[in-house]
Amino acid sequence: MKTSAFDALKERIESRDLTIAVIGLGYVGLPLATAFSEVGFRVVGIDVDEKKVRLVNRGISYIEDMASERLRSLVDQGFLRATSQFDALDTCDAVSICVPTPLRKTGAPDISHILSAADAIAEHLHPGMIVVLESTTYPGTTTEVILPRFHREAENLEVGQDFFLCFSPERVDPGRKDWTTKNTPKVMGGVTPECLRVGRMLYESVIESVVPVSSTEAAELTKLVENTFRAVNIGLANEVLLICDKLGLNAWEVVEAAGTKPFGFMKFLPGPGLGGHCIPVDPQYLSWKLRTLGYTARFIELATEINTAMPKYWVGCVQDVLNEEGKPLRGSNILVVGVAYKRDVGDLRESPALDILTLLRDKGAKINYHDPYVPVFKLDELEMVSVADLDAALAEADCVLIATDHTSYDWPALHKQARLVVDTRATLGQEQDAIMRYAWAGVRG
Ligand code: SAJ
Numbered sequence: 001m002k003t004s005a006f007d008a009l010k011e012r013i014e015s016r017d018l019t020i021a022v023i024g025l026g027y028v029g030l031p032l033a034t035a036f037s038e039v040g041f042r043v044v045g046i047d048v049d050e051k052k053v054r055l056v057n058r059g060i061s062y063i064e065d066m067a068s069e070r071l072r073s074l075v076d077q078g079f080l081r082a083t084s085q086f087d088a089l090d091t092c093d094a095v096s097i098c099v100p101t102p103l104r105k106t107g108a109p110d111i112s113h114i115l116s117a118a119d120a121i122a123e124h125l126h127p128g129m130i131v132v133l134e135s136t137t138y139p140g141t142t143t144e145v146i147l148p149r150f151h152r153e154a155e156n157l158e159v160g161q162d163f164f165l166c167f168s169p170e171r172v173d174p175g176r177k178d179w180t181t182k183n184t185p186k187v188m189g190g191v192t193p194e195c196l197r198v199g200r201m202l203y204e205s206v207i208e209s210v211v212p213v214s215s216t217e218a219a220e221l222t223k224l225v226e227n228t229f230r231a232v233n234i235g236l237a238n239e240v241l242l243i244c245d246k247l248g249l250n251a252w253e254v255v256e257a258a259g260t261k262p263f264g265f266m267k268f269l270p271g272p273g274l275g276g277h278c279i280p281v282d283p284q285y286l287s288w289k290l291r292t293l294g295y296t297a298r299f300i301e302l303a304t305e306i307n308t309a310m311p312k313y314w315v316g317c318v319q320d321v322l323n324e325e326g327k328p329l330r331g332s333n334i335l336v337v338g339v340a341y342k343r344d345v346g347d348l349r350e351s352p353a354l355d356i357l358t359l360l361r362d363k364g365a366k367i368n369y370h371d372p373y374v375p376v377f378k379l380d381e382l383e384m385v386s387v388a389d390l391d392a393a394l395a396e397a398d399c400v401l402i403a404t405d406h407t408s409y410d411w412p413a414l415h416k417q418a419r420l421v422v423d424t425r426a427t428l429g430q431e432q433d434a435i436m437r438y439a440w441a442g443v444r445g
Contacts, residue, residue: 005128005162006194012093012128013201016040020202021092023117025052025082028134028170029098030063034071035181035206037079044092045082056082064345065175089124094202095131097121098170102281109285111137111145118146122153130164130198132188133216136223136282138289142167142216143191160192166199167216169223174276175345185209189219227282228300233268234279235303238310241270252426272403272424273310273352275341280307280350310424311355315363317422318399325420327398330364335387335397337414338404338425339371346373353403354379360401368393372408394418402427 003011012018018041022033025047037043045056055062059072074080089095099113114135121131131150133142147165150157157163168188173179186207190196200210213219237255244251251270259267274280283304287297319329341351348354353369357379360367370387377384387393394400394417405411405425415421415428 006164006198008128009093009130009164009198010201013198013205016205018042018094019044019092020094020096021046021089022096022098023047023120024098024100024113024135025049025056026098026100027063027174028172029096030056030061030071031066031172031181032096032098032134032170033080034066034074037074039206041079041094041205043080044088045080046084046086046088047082048084050084053082053084056080065177086120087124089121090126092124093129095121095129097131097133097135099135100277101135101137101285102277103284107284108288109138111135111141114141115145115149118149122149125150125154125157125163127157127162130166130195130202132166132168132199132203134168134170136169136227136278136285137220138224138285139217139220140289141220142189147191160190160194164195164198165191165216166195167219168199168203168210169219169226171223171226174347175342182206183208185211187211187213187219187222189213189216191216221286224282224286227279228286228297230268231274231279231283231307232299232303233266234271234274235306237268237270238273238306242306242313252429269426270424271310271352272314272356274307275349275351275353276347277349280304311352311359314356314401314403314422314424315359318360318365318401319363321420321422322399325398328364329360332365332398333396334360334365334367335393335400336360336367336369337371337400337402337409338406339369339377340373340404340406343405344373344407346371348374348377351404356401356403357384368397371404372406390414391417 020036020041021044022029023046025045033043033045047053057075059068059075061068061071097117099117102110104110114137133146142165147159159165166188168186171184186203188196188199188203188210190199196212200212203210213222240255241251244254255267255269258265283300287300290297318334322329322332336353336357339351339353340346340348357367368387369384370390370393375386399420399422400418402423402425405427411427
């Protein structure tokens with residue numbers, strides 16, 4: 001009797017006699033490719049970025065929380081290789097798509113990377129193949145966008161019978177060491193029950209807990225709910241800051257005190273705004289999809305309004321403290337400490353520090369920054385370099401704005417060296433005010 005595609009895949013997954021393609025070798029794809037090859041699968045990483053391909057094939061990791069040694073041994077043993085050529089898919093029976101899903105300038109989803117990957121897979125789709133989309137996207141992408149592309153190219157192949165299609169959202173928290181690809185529970189939905197069964201078999205060979213849901217749409221929405229939960233609660237934390245500003249109270253003191261409640265409360269802290277390529281972006285995928293259905297996701301819209309207004313609030317704080325010294329912001333030396341979107345990472349994507357620097361520059365301030373994780377970057381057309389001598393920069397600054405609380409800084413020392421500090425991260429703990437004033441003895445005597 002002819003072995004079904006399902007049985008053939010099941011057998012090859014169990015015997016590890018399977019080559020897996022991971023499309024997109026970023027902070028999600030490379031750890032996933034590594035995890036699959038560590039349990040014995042042959043893995044082909046596919047990325048359009050030749051530099052990433054070269055580094056992987058030389059066993060050099062460009063992901064902050066992955067050691068090169070781990071990568072090198074897998075590459076040397078022949079378990080893992082990278083290429084920019086999609087025809088490698090001809091020898092692959094499993095494909096995980098881990099490509100970026102940013103926003104367009106209009107604020108609408110940009111799933112162009114998913115479409116390119118889907119079209120490439122469609123050209124190489126063959127019986128006994130399983131495809132798992134991991135990229136965060138709006139509900140319906142898998143069945144309404146990807147599946148029709150596959151059917152168009154391979155009309156004779158039936159999903160759930162000849163090939164299998166699932167959605168399983170990534171849950172990588174960049175910089176985190178305790179929760180990894182292997183031990184973070186993974187939600188998965190299949191286009192058909194057979195798709196889900198095959199997807200679970202494949203992923204359970206490398207991930208400790210796979211959480212099945214009833215459809216790919218449910219899995220797509222689950223991810224968006226996770227990140228919308230964070231964006232809305234961070235928006236609430238930032239509104240608590242605005243409320244405390246009106247009441248003359250310290251927002252961190254209040255939030256930390258609320259955080260002592262052992263149940264029914266989850267602590268989020270005020271900050272400079274919302275950064276990263278996930279939390280500011282993913283909720284927009286959900287609100288965009290709902291608008292096409294004639295519904296306004298009001299919590300998402302309100303959280304976005306508050307979070308995106310924070311850079312302007314903090315620049316206003318700098319203006320106010322300088323004003324009390326009789327100094328205009330125009331012409332003042334402002335040092336921004338930390339520009340990455342969150343502590344202990346070097347990622348600048350959507351970082352609110354960039355908005356703060358732009359606002360300061362547009363108001364005529366002389367801007368500088370220091371960030372050990374970001375040696376250089378472009379602010380529009382202006383190339384900015386992290387100041388080499390932090391002590392000297394602190395001495396010259398009329399005001400310091402702390403935007404990212406990297407753990408490498410000696411915060412009490414930095415505060416002592418600064419003349420004025422506007423601290424968006426309460427780096428001295430909640431007993432301090434967000435706006436600190438120090439008479440610098442060396443100047444005033
Ligand atoms: N932020 C605050 N206050 C807070 C928490 C965060 O202002 O209380 C800011 C951060 O500074 C940062 C932004 O919000 O600019 C996003 O922070 P994040 O901690 O959510 O960091 P991400 O985007 O790197 O990672 C998140 C994951 N984070 C956590 O679960 C803690 C998780 O939501 C997703 O797995 C991941 O995005 C993703 O890839 O979707």
